[in-house]
Amino acid sequence: MKKGQRTKQQIISSVAPLFNERGYFATSMADVMRVSKQQKGTIYRYFASKDELAIAAFDYAYAKVKKRFAKAIKDKTNTVERLIAIVEIHAELLEDPFFEGGCPIFNTAVEGDDTHPELFARALRAMQEWQEMLKITLVKGIERGEMQALNPDEVSSIIISSLEGSIVMAKLYADKKHIKQMAKHLRNYILTNVAK
Amino acid sequence: MKKGQRTKQQIISSVAPLFNERGYFATSMADVMRVSKQQKGTIYRYFASKDELAIAAFDYAYAKVKKRFAKAIKDKTNTVERLIAIVEIHAELLEDPFFEGGCPIFNTAVEGDDTHPELFARALRAMQEWQEMLKITLVKGIERGEMQALNPDEVSSIIISSLEGSIVMAKLYADKKHIKQMAKHLRNYILTNVAK
Numbered sequence: 210m211k212k213g214q215r216t217k218q219q220i221i222s223s224v225a226p227l228f229n230e231r232g233y234f235a236t237s238m239a240d241v242m243r244v245s246k247q248q249k250g251t252i253y254r255y256f257a258s259k260d261e262l263a264i265a266a267f268d269y270a271y272a273k274v275k276k277r278f279a280k281a282i283k284d285k286t287n288t289v290e291r292l293i294a295i296v297e298i299h300a301e302l303l304e305d306p307f308f309e310g311g312c313p314i315f316n317t318a319v320e321g322d323d324t325h326p327e328l329f330a331r332a333l334r335a336m337q338e339w340q341e342m343l344k345i346t347l348v349k350g351i352e353r354g355e356m357q358a359l360n361p362d363e364v365s366s367i368i369i370s371s372l373e374g375s376i377v378m379a380k381l382y383a384d385k386k387h388i389k390q391m392a393k394h395l396r397n398y399i400l401t402n403v404a405k
Numbered sequence: 406m407k408k409g410q411r412t413k414q415q416i417i418s419s420v421a422p423l424f425n426e427r428g429y430f431a432t433s434m435a436d437v438m439r440v441s442k443q444q445k446g447t448i449y450r451y452f453a454s455k456d457e458l459a460i461a462a463f464d465y466a467y468a469k470v471k472k473r474f475a476k477a478i479k480d481k482t483n484t485v486e487r488l489i490a491i492v493e494i495h496a497e498l499l500e501d502p503f504f505e506g507g508c509p510i511f512n513t514a515v516e517g518d519d520t521h522p523e524l525f526a527r528a529l530r531a532m533q534e535w536q537e538m539l540k541i542t543l544v545k546g547i548e549r550g551e552m553q554a555l556n557p558d559e560v561s562s563i564i565i566s567s568l569e570g571s572i573v574m575a576k577l578y579a580d581k582k583h584i585k586q587m588a589k590h591l592r593n594y595i596l597t598n599v600a601k
Contacts, residue, residue: 230517230519231516231517231519231520232428232430232515232516232517232520233431234428234430234431235429235430235516235517235520310517311515314577315515315570315573315577316515318573318574318576318577319428319507319511319512319515319516319573319576320427320428320431320515321426321427321428321431321506321576322579323426323427324427324428324431332577333577333578336574336577336578363586363590366571366574366582366583366586366587367567367571367586367587367590369570369574370567370570370571370573370574370583370587371563371566371567371570372570373570373573373574374511374565374566374567374568374569374570374571374573375562375563375566375570377511377514377515377566377569377570377573378514378532378562378565378566378569380514380515380517381510381511381514381528381529381532382529382532383518386562387562387566390559390562390563391562391563391566394559394563398594
């Protein structure tokens with residue numbers, strides 16, 4: 210990696226948790242300078258605007274989540290086990306200080322579509338991708354007879370909503386037990402209401 | 406109500422949905438002027454700062470939610486019915502254009518505690534109050550033998566997280582079906598896993 214590329218990456222990785230914690234609007238260029246330890250001129254050499262940097266930060270955070278997910282389900286061939294692994298990776302993921310601010314997708318969703326339309330569109334695409342991954346697992350599970358013939362659209366929405374809600378609860382109460390309880394609850398739900 | 410009081414109330418009620426939709430930071434004084442149809446001078450006559458107005462807007466939105474809740478559970482003496490009514494009021498509440506932006510408590514929670522500490526503290530207090538209401542219903546349900554001896558802390562966290570998560574999903578996908586599905590799912594959960 211060339212020096213310029215390294216500096217660009219260093220800026221992105223250092224500001225991504227900040228954008229995630231505070232949101233796009235509440236993060237100022239002064240915050241970006243402080244956290245990245247870079248001069249304004251250097252930041253603007255790599256990013257035309259705060260917008261561009263916010264998008265790069267979102268992409269970075271989302272790629273980090275996806276990598277963890279892929280690792281968690283890699284060796285799970287049974288669809289029920291795979292679904293449970295997806296649920297349980299959340300509790301682990303939030304142990305990483307990087308995600309102290311919660312889920313980048315949901316945080317961006319809450320900011321709304323008129324605050325930063327391009328960022329919102331990215332969050333929507335990320336959510337669709339994530340839900341699709343769950344739906345594929347559910348469809349496969351039904352085909353293989355490992356799962357009950359439920360509606361994959363509904364079940365995936367319920368699992369994601371529940372997990373995401375518990376992440377915000379944990380942020381509000383500053384207590385991760387809300388995520389752990391939810392993971393346990395969903396594990397039980399999957400075993401008794403989704404699995405055959 | 407005196408004219409001054411009326412103007413103040415009109416400003417609060419007109420800007421409350423905006424603060425809820427866009428968040429504290431993304432809402433500018435220009436937005437406030439546009440939506441309230443008031444001059445800057447008039448707004449500053451009643452509110453010392455955007456901070457003060459944001460807090461008044463939050464209190465207004467929260468009072469609106471509480472009123473609906475109280476009405477929904479008023480005639481429910483059975484604790485299981487009461488719990489289901491609390492769940493189902495969410496789907497109805499979100500039909501009100503006022504709450505297009507989602508739940509004021511959760512939206513504020515996502516903005517984080519360092520963005521606007523006083524607003525965050527208010528969101529936390531509101532959540533504690535709400536969870537307490539659910540916990541009281543659960544404790545009563547257990548005492549009366551209408552519910553299983555579950556942990557009220559956990560069950561209330563699971564119900565609130567699930568509902569709130571589905572509200573954000575609905576905002577992201579611009580589709581209220583996510584809330585309706587969740588209400589149905591929680592109804593079933595309460596009847597089979599919480600009720601005796």
